Amino acid sequence: MAGWTTNRQAKRPPQRRRAELDATLTGSERSADESLTLDALLAARRELNDEPQPLSRPRAGPQEQLTRLVEAEIIPRLMLLHRPPPLAACPAAPVFAPTQAHVTTLSTLAVHDDAQAAVLYVHSLVELGATHEQVLLDLLAASARHLGVMWEEDFYSFSEVTIGLWRLQRVLHDFAHLEPPPLTGVAAGRRCLLAAVPGTQHTFGLAIVTEFFMRGGWEVDSHPQASWEALRAQVAREHFDVFGLSISSGECIAEIVSGILDTRRTAANPRLFVMVGGPMAALMPDLAQRCGADAMASDASTAVALANASLPSRVRGV
Structure with missing residues (x-):
């Protein structure tokens, strides 16, 4: 009987034998003359997979046949159904996104806690995924602006804001040493002079801009x-490609216009590119025109981009 069944299977096309095998496993209806024993079912499976037939042996009992069927067919199919998704389908790790709560916490630590607390807090955010640019712009610069708002609203005193900014400066200095700026870049070999309007009390923003320029490959001379x-x-004694001025008050625009004009006249570089920025950039969209500058930058990354664009095409590699 077993040999007859096997020979009968061999006469059928592989597609039909596969259909019979699948119908048996899924419980589909079939005619009585086409019913298969478990041994025949396993034999048909070996034929489809080009596996050698085993040597003849005594016919297995129902329990052994069932075990062999489970091992050969049922378990492999269950494993295919429940296998884990490929790595490409796994969701990416969440990206760190600074919030106002982070800014407020950092500002509070800088004002009220010990000098090391703000440093440790920023390091903890870096471990969570904060990037270099996020630390500079979205945390340190944002915290400095927050302290300024708290000062204007009489929430912090002048001495508290000064202490807070000094501690943020320490965080910046500590963080800058973790990732030294590159020695090459788009502006490698180019020089810029960065300064604040004389008499400015708080110049932390200028330190942020200085760090961005250094990481952009610029040789920076900063004088807050x-x-x-x-x-x-x-400027008259040395060659600078860019002169950047941070402006924190609109009360000295006339003084700034005169200062920029005199600086241009005496500059060793007749093509000196003058750029303004600072807190007043957010309040006066036409700040560059008012001061007689070539451009205005609202943040540090924009300042570097404008400075790079001001370079001759042979320097930019265009």
Whole structure:
């Protein structure tokens, strides 16, 4: 009987034998003359897979036949149904996104806690995935602006804001040493002079801009407390490609116009590119036109992009 069944299977096309095998496994109806024993079912499966037939042996009992069927057919199909998805289908790890709560916490630590608390807090956010640019712009610069708002609303005193900004400066200095700026870049070999309007009390924003320029490949000379006379003398004595000025008040626009005009006249580089920015950039969209500058940047990354665009095409590699 077993040999007859096997020979009968061999005469059928592989497609029909496969259909019979699937119908048996799924419980589909079939005629009585086409019913298969478990041994015949396994034999047909070996034929389809080009597996060698085993040596003749005594006919297995119902329990052994059932075990062999489960091992050969049922378990492999269940494994295919429940196998884990490929790695490409797994969702990506969440990206860190700074929030106002992070900014507020950092500002509070900088003002009220010990000097190391703000440093440790920023390091913890870096471990959560905060990028270098997020630390500089979305955390440190944003915290400095938040302290300014708290000062204007009389929530913090001038001394508290000064302490807070000093501690943020320490965080910036500590963080900058973790990832040194590159030695090459689009502006490699180009120089910029960065300064604040003489008399400016808080210049933390200028430190952020300085860090961005250094990481953009610029050679930076930063003077947050220099006088107009000192700035003009340095620009006249040395070759700078860009002169950037941070403006925090609109009360000295006339002074700034005069200072920029005199700086241009005495500059060693007749094509000196003058750019303005700082807190007043958010309040005066036409700040560059008012001051006689070539461009205005609302943040540090924009400042670097404008400075790079000002370079001759042979330097930019265009």
